[in-house]
Amino acid sequence: MKKVLITGANGFIARHLSRTLKEAGIFVIGTSRKPAPANNYDEVVPGVLGKPIEGLFEKHDIDAIIHCAYDKEEIDNMKNAEGTIVWAEQAEKNGVGLQIFMSSLSADEDAIASYGQKKYEVEKWFIEHNHIVFRLGLVVGEGGLFKRIISMVERHYLIPLVDKGKTLTYVSDIDTICLIMHDLMSGGHKIERGRIWNLQQGTPFFFVDILREISRQNNLFRIFVPIPYLMVSIVLSLIERLKFLKIGINTNNLKGMRQLSKKEFKSDLPELGYPDTSLKMLIKKAITC
DSSP states (O other): OOEEEESSTTSHHHHHHHHHHHHTTOEEEEEESSOOOOTTOSEEEEOOTTSOOOSHHHHOOOOEEEEOOOOTTOSSOHHHHHHHHHHHHHHHHTTOOEEEEEEETTOOTTOSSHHHHHHHHHHHHHHHTTOEEEEEOEEESSSHHHHHHHHHHHHOSEEEEEGGGOOEEOEEEHHHHHHHHHHHHTTSOOOOSSEEEEOSOSSOEEHHHHHHHHHHHTTOOOEEEEEOHHHHHHHHHHHHHOTTOOOSOOHHHHHHHHHHTTOOOOOOHHHHTOOOOOHHHHHHHHHHO
């Protein structure tokens, strides 16, 4: 039986991937800072970014690793980057044949936010070692940042809009991501290694249009209030200094989304043979999950 390790077992993407792979008959192992039995994992082991995973490779012959682990509390993303490479190098030394790094469209050598800078640095290791990098946009599904966006629309009558909501946003479908991973791990689809693949839908959307579609599908009337970018950035910076207050979005999210809005990205889904999905359908699936 094929064995796949997913780091960051409790994350939004990781949870969906584990279910997909488990249903395909794959032995799924996850890492977590606080390991405990979890749905769709055969085993969950201790894993803290920056420290080697103890005992795992002596116990299991791992066929592939999907790197999803990410510490949201780390503002400069240094530990996220260095910790991922520590695990990747450990896996390489223990003969793991395939490693996949779940990255972001914001990954760029010239990224404004540390998130994009560090993602780019990690990507280089995976490409140099002939593995695979999947870049994602805003992942649409029942979880993660998108779930927090839905919650904001559902809870608040007045919705703040940075840059009047005209930020162009590329989205990725969680179901498509899972399907690609299923086909790859099951041997039904060969994907060229040593390169970056963009897994976002082909057409970007204005962020305000995403909010409007969420409102429409929930039969909600909402008023959108434009707020200057600088004001939002200052407020988020202050909140980040208050360790006890969590609002689900930070300055890295804000900077990354604004920079992405100024770039064009070619989707690799057509080359891989996977379809584009309408925004209406993506949001419908996320809301009805």
